[in-house]
Amino acid sequence: MSIWEFANPVRFMRLSGRVLPWITGLAVLTLIPALVWGFFLTPDDYRQGATVKIIYVHVPTAFLAINIYFMMFVTSLIWLIRRHHVSALAAKAAAPIGAIMTLIALITGAVWGQPMWGTWWVWDPRLTSFLIMFIFYIGYIALWAAIDEADKAADLSAILCMIGSVFAVISRYAVNFWSQGLHQGTSAPLIRPGEETQVSAVFWQPLMLSIAGFFLLFLALLLLRTRTEIRNRRITALRAREA
Amino acid sequence: MFPDLGKYAVPVLAAYASMIVLIAGTVWVSLRSAKKSKETLARLEENRKKK
Numbered sequence: 001m002s003i004w005e006f007a008n009p010v011r012f013m014r015l016s017g018r019v020l021p022w023i024t025g026l027a028v029l030t031l032i033p034a035l036v037w038g039f040f041l042t043p044d045d046y047r048q049g050a051t052v053k054i055i056y057v058h059v060p061t062a063f064l065a066i067n068i069y070f071m072m073f074v075t076s077l078i079w080l081i082r083r084h085h086v087s088a089l090a091a092k093a094a095a096p097i098g099a100i101m102t103l104i105a106l107i108t109g110a111v112w113g114q115p116m117w118g119t120w121w122v123w124d125p126r127l128t129s130f131l132i133m134f135i136f137y138i139g140y141i142a143l144w145a146a147i148d149e150a151d152k153a154a155d156l157s158a159i160l161c162m163i164g165s166v167f168a169v170i171s172r173y174a175v176n177f178w179s180q181g182l183h184q185g186t187s188a189p190l191i192r193p194g195e196e197t198q199v200s201a202v203f204w205q206p207l208m209l210s211i212a213g214f215f216l217l218f219l220a221l222l223l224l225r226t227r228t229e230i231r232n233r234r235i236t237a238l239r240a241r242e243a
Numbered sequence: 244m245f246p247d248l249g250k251y252a253v254p255v256l257a258a259y260a261s262m263i264v265l266i267a268g269t270v271w272v273s274l275r276s277a278k279k280s281k282e283t284l285a286r287l288e289e290n291r292k293k294k
Binding site: 035039040044049050051053054057058061096097100103104107108111112114115217221224225227228231232234235238239242 | 244245246247248249250251252254255257258259261262265266268269270272273274276277280281283284287288290291
């Protein structure tokens, strides 16, 4: 079976309807224990004190903020090349979730930065590129809302997404190649062979569970919202036929 | 049971509270629009069948 078969809206609705309750259940069973573990059962850091507990919210949402944009980039590219409507609608459905994840990362970063750096905000490469990425998310959502013709809206927003992806890449790698600013580099890389984390297991384990929980939550919301977009497209078509 | 957050109680609780509010809001809006579109589509499909 080819992956392109799921680009058929009927097949997508059938499959997503079947997996959505399972993914939602898994997301709840992963995210809640992860946050309870991180908040209630982990010790304070010897330097950062209790603020280290913000890591279980800040890192997963920042991770998703960048990767949701990357997912939108790929689905927009599929729309532009292969004209699969489900891919354009999936990008549209993902954008508000990505914007909220970016906003949470910005807020939690600011409240973490204040006691640690002595400032809520600094025009650091990562923070600035994150803010620009958030603006691109808002612009993308606004562009979809502003154009009535669905295919034209999908085309233009896909192009906007391509342009904004530069800032998603900068957000991800700014701390590595831009050796200035207050934001630290990646200290807890996802599991790569031969690479060691600089974070103690007592913090790292609930963090990985939290990332998995937030990812599953995103997946559940994405499926739910894409299904809604497909239904809305059908509603528009039926109303146009009636008129 | 509740951890002693000491002088960092405000930033830690603010981070968790903002996350909970924003995530709960997103879930609520997504569920509400899903329900609305499902009902509208069902009504339109029914009208179409009657005709």
